[in-house]
Amino acid sequence: MQKNVMILSGAGLSAASGLKTFRDSGGLWEEYDVMEVCSTQGFKKNPLKVLDFYDERRAQLSSVKPNKAHEIIASIKEKYPNNVHILTQNVDDLLERAGCKDVVHLHGFLPELRCNKCGFVFNIGYESYKDKICLKCSSNDVRHNIVMFGEQAPEYTRLYNLLEIIDLLVVIGTSGEVLPIDIFAINSPKSILNNLDDPNNIAKHFTKAYIQPAISALPKIKCDIDEFMES
Structure with missing residues (x-):
């Protein structure tokens, strides 16, 4: 499957x-x-x-330059090009510069x-x-x-369509102030969160959480995804 x-x-x-x-x-x-x-x-x-x-x-x-977290995400996408979907709220090009393909920028591209x-x-x-x-x-x-406040974000359609078919949601470095990632996690079969802190107590809605910098969490998340794909 x-x-x-x-x-x-x-x-x-x-x-x-x-x-x-x-x-x-x-x-x-x-x-x-x-x-x-x-x-x-x-x-x-x-x-x-x-x-x-x-x-x-x-x-x-x-x-600025891409960091190790960008590079690891790029390597995950390269390993599972048809099964891993990369979406970001960021408008920078650091994922692309790290070699990541087919990045969906939800809020536009700087x-x-x-x-x-x-x-x-x-x-x-x-x-x-x-x-x-x-x-x-x-x-x-x-x-x-x-995309500015007061405008529609066209790529949200793709986001919500993908949420209907995913088996694992991985959220990295977002507070949930713009997108309801807690609701996304509740409705996903499995989910992983990585944030530097958890002031809004969002982590409880995820299957697993790494409350630490993205650079230190991404190697663990890569292993989690490999294990999930091979199980």
Whole structure:
């Protein structure tokens, strides 16, 4: 029987690479009003502030590297290419740079811009949005390809469809503030959680939990997945 595994990651996966998260002490929420830079209202009020914010995030992304946790996830995907589904709330490209294939970015992808005129999405790497034009229609009305508060996340459809067929859910480095990972775990046959801490007592809903950094948990999770696939 074919077994399906979902690995769903959040900001905790990339933290060891040096990317600032919103919720950590000293994180982006202490530097920015999240609704000013990550919402449709904020973008409508001051689009340049939002676009410049994501320019800064791209510049920061160019200066960091994938960590061991990204590399282990990439190796799991390589070993089980048709059975392991990689979804992330992160907008960085560190999984891809670690060699991971077919990553689904639930909230968009930082190296990309989207044309407001024709909807075309194109990659600019770590460059600024300034002076960029759409590669399809040549419009200069372009924006970040990130899902903001107040917008629908198209990839959520894929997430919920996959949740219907998976046999093992693995959640790495996400607090559950955006996605109801506790409900996902309750409805999954087996589940594994890895978070640095558990202030909301989410771990009790999972079959197994590793409350530790992703870098130290991923070797154990890889063994868990191997054991699950071979059982």
